[in-house]
Amino acid sequence: MISSQDFTEDIVIDPRVLRQLSPAEIVRRATQTSAWSPWVCHVANEVDKDPRYRRSGAVQMFLQHLTDSSRKANAMHWYFPAAGMFKAFKAIRAEKSEVKDANILDDLYSAYWKLLDVVTEDLELMDPSKEFMGSEQRRSMLIGIIIQCLEDSNRARALFEPKTISFVIDCWMRSWSFDGEREMVLNALNGMILFVEEDHKDTFLDALLSTSYDLASVIGHFGRILEQEHLVGSQLVNEITPLVLIARNPAVAQSLVQCNFDGKLSLALQRQSKSDNSEATDDFIFYTGHILLEMVDIRSPHRDFMTLFTRVLRNRYFMEAGAAALQKADKAETSDDEMRIQVRGWYNLFHGIRHIFIGCGVPVDCAFCKPRLPTSRSSVMKIRPAFERVAFPTLATLSKNSEYQYLWKQLIKFFDITAESVRSRYQHGQKCSDVYCASRLFGSQSEKKRVCLGCLSVFYCGRGCQKSDWFKHRNECGKLAEHYHLEILPVD
Numbered sequence: 001m002i003s004s005q006d007f008t009e010d011i012v013i014d015p016r017v018l019r020q021l022s023p024a025e026i027v028r029r030a031t032q033t034s035a036w037s038p039w040v041c042h043v044a045n046e047v048d049k050d051p052r053y054r055r056s057g058a059v060q061m062f063l064q065h066l067t068d069s070s071r072k073a074n075a076m077h078w079y080f081p082a083a084g085m086f087k088a089f090k091a092i093r094a095e096k097s098e099v100k101d102a103n104i105l106d107d108l109y110s111a112y113w114k115l116l117d118v119v120t121e122d123l124e125l126m127d128p129s130k131e132f133m134g135s136e137q138r139r140s141m142l143i144g145i146i147i148q149c150l151e152d153s154n155r156a157r158a159l160f161e162p163k164t165i166s167f168v169i170d171c172w173m174r175s176w177s178f179d180g181e182r183e184m185v186l187n188a189l190n191g192m193i194l195f196v197e198e199d200h201k202d203t204f205l206d207a208l209l210s211t212s213y214d215l216a217s218v219i220g221h222f223g224r225i226l227e228q229e230h231l232v233g234s235q236l237v238n239e240i241t242p243l244v245l246i247a248r249n250p251a252v253a254q255s256l257v258q259c260n261f262d263g264k265l266s267l268a269l270q271r272q273s274k275s276d277n278s279e280a281t282d283d284f285i286f287y288t289g290h291i292l293l294e295m296v297d298i299r300s301p302h303r304d305f306m307t308l309f310t311r312v313l314r315n316r317y318f319m320e321a322g323a324a325a326l327q328k329a330d331k332a333e334t335s336d337d338e339m340r341i342q343v344r345g346w347y348n349l350f351h352g353i354r355h356i357f358i359g360c361g362v363p364v365d366c367a368f369c370k371p372r373l374p375t376s377r378s379s380v381m382k383i384r385p386a387f388e389r390v391a392f393p394t395l396a397t398l399s400k401n402s403e404y405q406y407l408w409k410q411l412i413k414f415f416d417i418t419a420e421s422v423r424s425r426y427q428h429g430q431k432c433s434d435v436y437c438a439s440r441l442f443g444s445q446s447e448k449k450r451v452c453l454g455c456l457s458v459f460y461c462g463r464g465c466q467k468s469d470w471f472k473h474r475n476e477c478g479k480l481a482e483h484y485h486l487e488i489l490p491v492d
Contacts, residue, residue, distance in 0.1 A: 012038055013038050013039065013042060018042070022052075022056075023046070023050060023052040023053045023056050024052070024056035024057070026039065026042065026043060026053075027043055027053060027056045027057050027058050027061055028057075030042070030043045030058075030061055031057075031061045031064060034065075034069065034077075035065035035066075035069040035077040035078070035079075035080060035081060036077060036079065036080060040061075040062075040065060040080040040081065040084070041080050043058050043061065043062075043080075043084060044062075044080045044081070044083045044084030044087065045083075045087075047084050047087050047088050047091065048087035048088065048090055048091035048094075049091075051091070051095070051097070051101075054088045054091065054092075054101070054104055055101070055104070058084060058088065059084075059085065059088055059104050059107045059108055059111065060107060061081075062080075062081035062082075062084045062085050062111065063081070063107065063110070063111040063114065065077065065078075065080075065081045066078055066081050066082075066111065066114045066115060066118060067114060077118070078115065078118040078119060081115075082115055082119065082141045082142065082145075083141055085108055085111060085115065085141075085145060086141045086142075086144045086145055086148075088104065088108060089108055089144070089145055089148040090144070090148070092104065092105060093148065093151070108145075109149065109155055112145060112149065115142060115145065116142065116163060116164060116167065119139070119141075119142045119167075120163070120167055139171050139174075139181060140171075140181035140184050140185070142167070143168070143171055143181065143184045143185055143188050144184055146159060146164065146168065146188045146192075147184065147187055147188050147191060150188070150191040150192065150195060153195070156195050159192070160192070165192070168185070168188050168189055168192060169189075169218070171185045171188075172185050172186070172189050172221075172242075173217070173218075173221055176225075176228075183238070186238050186239070186241070186242070189242050190241055190242055190245065193242060193245040193246060194245065215251060215252065215255050216255060216259070219252070219255045219256060219259055219261065220259065222240070222243050222261075223259060223261060223264045225239050225240075226239075226240070226264045226265065226267065226268040227264065227267070227268075229271065231268075231271075232271055232272055232274075232275045232277070232280075233272075233275050233277040233280040234277060234279075234280045234283075236268065236272060236280065236284055237280050237283045237284050237287065240268075240284065240287050240291075241287070243291060244287045244290050244291060247290065247291050247294040247295075248294055250298055252294075253294040253295055253297070253298035254298055256291065256294070256295050257295050257298065257308065261291070261295065262292060262295060262308075262311065262312055262315070262318075265288050265291065265292070265318075266315055266317050266318060268284070269284070269285070269288060269317050269318070269321055270317055272284050273317070273321075282324075282325075282328055285321045285322075285324055285325050285328075285346075286325060286342040286343065286345070286346075288318070288321060288345075289321070289322065289325055289343070289344075289345025289346035289349065290344070290345035291345070292312050292318065292345060292349060293344070293345040293346075293348050293349055294345075295308065295312075296308055296309050296312060296349065296352070306379045306380075307379075309352065309356075309379075309380075310379050310380060310382045310383055312349070313349065313353070313383045313386065313387075314382050314383045314385070314386050315386065316386045316389060318386075319383075319386040319387060319389065319390060320389070320390055321346075322346040322349065322350060323390040323394040325342075325343050325345075325346040325347075326343065326346060326347065326350070326394070326398070326404045326407075326408065327394060327397050327398065327404075328343070329342070329343035329347075329404060330397070330398050330399050330402055330404045330405070331399075347404075347407070350407060350408075350411060351407060353380055353383065353411060353414065354407070354410050354411065354414065356377065356380050357377060357380070357414045381415070383415075384415045384417070387411065387415055387417070388415065388417050388421070388422055391408075391411075391412050391415075391417050391422065392412075392417075392419065392422060392435040392436055393435070393436055393437065394408060395408050395409065395412065396436045419435050419472060422435045431459060432459060432460050432461045432465050433458040433459060433460060433465075433469055433473065434460060434461075434465035434466070434468050434469040435469075436468060437460075437461060437465050437468075450462055450463065450465075450466055452466065452473065452477065454477045454478075454481055455476075455477045455478075455480035455481035456481070457480040457481070458473060458480070
């Protein structure tokens with residue numbers, strides 16, 4: 001006969017005792033102890049390994065402790081029950097036993113609200129003994145339960161209330177890319193935003209604005225994330241995804257403009273371009289295009305629209321990224337609707353240049369034609385140097401008669417860019433004079449490996465570029481040689 005003294009909370013349970021008891025008996029004993037006893041801890045550890053625990057009332061036991069226990073100094077009475085609930089959720093999903101465990105799932109969903117109350121109350125509680133996990137890992141248990149709830153569309157709707165959203169935003173604002181919980185927090189945040197987008201009943205932003213954080217603080221947090229130099233690749237893409245989803249809201253776009261967010265995107269783009277993860281780089285380029293388009297579009301009724309528009313596209317890194325995005329889309333299947341959506345930001349930005357030059361015939365509805373003024377063309381010409389850098393190398397890679405090639409040709413025409421003007425610029429900078437040189441794309445500076453011995457005035461990456469350029473260069477070689485020799489003649 002085992003007495004009550006054998007399962008007091010200040011001792012470790014003897015394994016021999018556990019072997020004598022069934023899961024149902026262990027759950028009953030856990031019900032009779034405190035919320036932080038080793039019995040509750042044992043059930044929490046085993047509930048995802050042995051289904052008999054959760055089918056013997058473990059979830060009801062966890063909920064009872066959440067309801068009846070009270071806060072105690074340096075002891076989170078909800079910690080073991082929360083861990084057990086999280087593991088029970090995961091186990092049911094993993095075993096695909098939602099039908100068999102339907103009643104247990106109902107209990108878990110019901111317990112969520114009590115758990116939310118106690119976790120948010122103790123959010124700042126840190127245990128100096130370090131016997132418990134850090135605060136970010138404790139928060140992640142509730143975040144994990146929220147993610148589980150989001151998988152059920154009927155249950156997920158109930159989560160869109162201020163306290164839950166405030167908790168998710170709070171976890172996102174407090175955590176950083178190096179925190180263990182960060183991926184779970186991002187999954188919860190993106191899951192909530194995507195669910196709202198599909199539901200079309202409410203907007204995540206409306207709920208976000210009702211939290212304790214103002215929009216400027218949220219945008220500032222995105223900015224600080226982009227400034228982290230170690231953040232590249234898929235991790236950077238995951239961090240920026242929430243902003244892509246909410247940037248279409250006018251209030252968000254306006255806040256991005258006010259804090260000059262394009263500058264932070266430019267720095268992150270430069271850092272990402274050095275990454276070996278080409279897929280993540282492509283995703284980040286597409287996301288950047290979407291964010292920039294929303295920023296530009298929200299300014300279309302304002303007089304400073306042209307200032308922002310030209311500032312964005314005269315940035316060489318943005319121009320190179322946009323050219324790369326069009327090339328990526330051009331190589332995709334014609335029927336690839338997903339790719340067309342991904343490249344929409346950059347395509348519309350470039351298309352906006354064309355509208356500013358000649359209009360589109362429907363200025364009432366066109367964001368780019370609304371601010372058209374006589375001075376617009378001269379303002380857009382500030383973009384020309386950045387566009388000229390990638391004009392012909394990009395054109396050479398675009399499919400013949402594709403919509404992307406047509407747009408690119410129109411831009412070359414509008415900017416009055418010719419092979420001669422490009423070559424003249426390259427010669428002046430002592431860079432590769434082949435206008436179709438691949439190394440000229442994305443701003444890569446070629447080394448001066450080869451110089452034309454006939455004129456000593458033009459430079460090439462190598463023999464291939466020199467051979468490619470000879471058809472154009474042979475007509476000017478003699479004149480350049482004469483000019484070069486006149487320059488080096490001694491003056492009397």
